[in-house]
Amino acid sequence: MGCSISPILFTAAFEIILIGGKQMVRGVRNQSGQRLPALRSYMDDVTTLLQTAACTNRLLKRLEELLIWARIKIKPAKSLSLSIRKGARSDNISFSVDGAKIPLLVEQPVRSLGRLYTADLSDKHMTSSIMTQLSEGLGKLDQSHLPGNLVIWCYQFTLYQRLMWPLKLSEIASTAVLKMDSKANNYIRKWLGLPRCLSNVALFGRNTLQLPLRSLYLGYRQEKVRLVFELRDSSDPFVQKAKAPVRTWRKWRAEQAVDQAIRQLKHQEIVGWLQTGRSRLGWGPAPQRRRGSLKEGEEGAGHLRTNCHLCDTQNPSLQHILTGCKSALTRYRWRHDQVLRKLAEVLEARRLEVNKTSSSTSQLRIHFVRQGAEAQNINQNEWSALTPGCEWNMRVDLDQQFKFPVEIATTSLRPDIVLWSTSSRTVIMAELTVPWEEGTEQPSKGRRRSTVSCRRHVQKQGGRHPPTPWKSAAEVLLENPSNVS
Template identity: 35%
Template sequence: MAMEVIIRASKWVVGVSEQSVKSLGKWYNASFKDKEQVQQLRQDIVNGLDNINKTLLPGKLKLWCLQFGLLPRIMWPLTIYEVPITTVEKMERTVTSYVKKWLSVPRCLSNISLYGKGVLELPLTSLMEEYKCSKVRLQMTLKDSRAQTISNAAPLLLTGWKWTPSEAVQQPTSALRHKDIVGHVQQGRGGFSLAAREPTWCKASTSERRKLVVEEVRREEETARSAKAVSLAKQGQWLQWEGMERRKISWKELWEMEASNISFIIRATYDMLVDIGQKRIFPPEIASTNLRPDLVLFLSLSIS
C-alpha cells in the first residue's frame, strides 16, 4: 500500500525542465537564467502603460496610476532578477515617453524636469533611481545579515558593466565615514545644536546604515542630474537665476490644477513654451502664408 502511494505521488511531481517553478515571486526554469523573465518584465511594463493610456482618465490620474499602481508592482521583479542597467534605461525611456504624453509637454523635454529636485519638483520617481536603491538595499541586506552563512556567501548581484551594487555601496560608505571624521558642520545663521542631527555611521544600527546609504545614492543621482542640467543651454537656464525660489508640487496640489496649468508651469520653468512643431500656420506678423512653418524655413534657407 505504501509503495502504491509513493508511485502515485511520483507522478504528480513535475521537474523544472518540464514546468517553471515560482518561489518568493521569482520564476525558475531549466536554464536557471533570467533572460526570459526580463523580457516578460519589459512586456508587462509596456502592457501596463498601454492599459493605463487607454483609460478615459485625465493625465494626472494616469500619472497616479503609474506611480502607485504599476511601479510598485515591477519593483520586486527588478530587485530579484538579474536585470542589466541598460535594460532599465530602456524601460525608463518607455515610461518617460508616456509621462510626457500625459503631462502634455514636448518630447524633447529632459528627464531632469520630471524627476529632478531642482527649481521645480514633481511628485514622480525615477525608475532608474528606484532600481539602484533597491539593488543597493538588497546588497547591504545580504552582506550585513546576522546569519554568517548568508553574509559570508552573499551572491554577486549582476547588473552589467556600467554600474554594480558593490561599488555603489562602497562610495556612499566611504563618504559617510568621512562625515564622521569631519563631524557635524553647522549651516546657516542658527546657533550650535539647533539643526537636526543625522545619525552617525559609527553609532547607526544595521537598518539605519542601510537607510543612510540609500539616501546617499539618491543624493548622488540628484547631483548627476544637476551636472547634466549645466550642459543644457536652454532647459538649464534656471541654474543662472538669482533669488530663485524652489517649488515642490505635491499630489494634493496636482489634483487641484488643470491639465493646461501643469503643462504651462513645466514649460515656463524650463523655457519650453515655444513649440513650432505644434503650430499649423506661420505667425501672420512675420509672413502671410498657408504653408507649414518648417516648409517656410526650409524654402527661405534654400533660396538664400
C-alpha cells in the same frame, strides 16, 4: 479573516516535521566551508538542497512518513526537481513520492516569490518579460479615458509597484532598465502634455516645482541598494555568510556604490564641521546636531543643542574645543609636547654637529673684490647662534622634571629649551607657544614677561644672549602678513 492563531499553530506543528527530516540528512557544504541547511520552508512550501540523489530519496521517504502521521499529503504534481551534475543540468535523474513521479524543471517552470525559475537557470528571459509587462501596462493605461493626472496616479501606484519587485530580485542589466525608463517617461510626457524634449531633470529633479513622480531607473537602483544591505545585514547567518553578489553589470554596480557611500559618510564623520567662506576657524555658531537636549522655550520648534562632552559647555566652538576647554588641559599639553619633541630632535642633531666642528673652520671671512674683477663663489658655512667648538649643552622640559642649570642661575622658572656653553658664557633659552590665532599676541607677551627674571640672572653672571621665545606658524603670519602669497 479567520482564526489568527491557526497560522501560528500550523507553523509550530510543521516545524516538528522539518526537525524530523533534518535528522536524516546533512546539507551541502559551500566553497567557504559553511554547511547549508538541508531543508528550507515557507509555510507549507519546502525546498531541499542535498549532495546526492540517494540522500534526496531517503529524505523524501522520511518526510512522507512524517506527513502521513500528521495527516498531510505531498502533491507530486505541484512539486518540481532539478539535478545538477558537474555544473550541468541532468535530466536522467528523477524522484517520486507515493509512486507518482515529480516533474522536472524542464517540463514545468516554477514561479516563487515573484521570480520565475526555468531550466536554463538564467534571468535573460526576465528582461523581455518585464519589458512586455511594461509595454502592455502602458498601452492599457494610455487607452483609458481618464485625465492625464489620474493616469499617472494609476501608473505610480499600480504598474510601477508591480515592476519594482521583479527588478529587485532578477539579475537585469542597468542598460535594459534605462530603456524601460525611457519608454515610461515618453508616456508620462504625453499624459502631462509636455514636449518630448523635456529632460528627466524637470520630471524627477528635486527642486522648487518638484513633481510627485518616481523614475523607474532610480527606483531600480534604490531596490538594488536595499538588496545589498538585506544580504549583508541579514539576521540569518547562512544568508549573511554566503556573500551572494548583486549583479547589475557594467554601467552601474550596486555593491561599489554602497561601499563608496559608506566611505564618504565615514570621511565626513571624521572631518566633522568645516569652515565655509572667508571667515576664520571657529567663527560663527557651532553646527546643530541631532544630539543633546532641547533648548529651553524651543521644544515646540524642535531646535537641538550640543554640549561639550568634557566640561558641558553649551554650543562649544572650535576655539573652545582646541584651546578653551578646562577639562582637556592634558590634550593641550600633549600637543605642546609633540611640537617641542620635534624641535628638540632637530636641535640635538645640530648641537652634536657643532660640537664636532672646530672653531677655526667656522669663522666667516670677508672676501674683497677689486674694481673691475668678478666675484668668485666661495662656499662658506652659514651663520649660526651655536658657535662651533664651544661644547654646547642642552636641556628640554620633557618626560621628567626640568631643573634649570645651576652654573647659569638659580631660578624656579622652567623654559622649554635651554642651550648653554660654559666656555663662551652664552645661554639660549626658548619658549614654545602654540596659541589660538586670535590670542597669539597675549601668550607671546606672557612668555616674555615670565623670562625677565631669568634674563637678569644671566646678565648678572656675565652671560649673553637673552631668552628667545619661539613662535608658531600662525603667529609669524600675523606679524608679517606681507609674507603670505
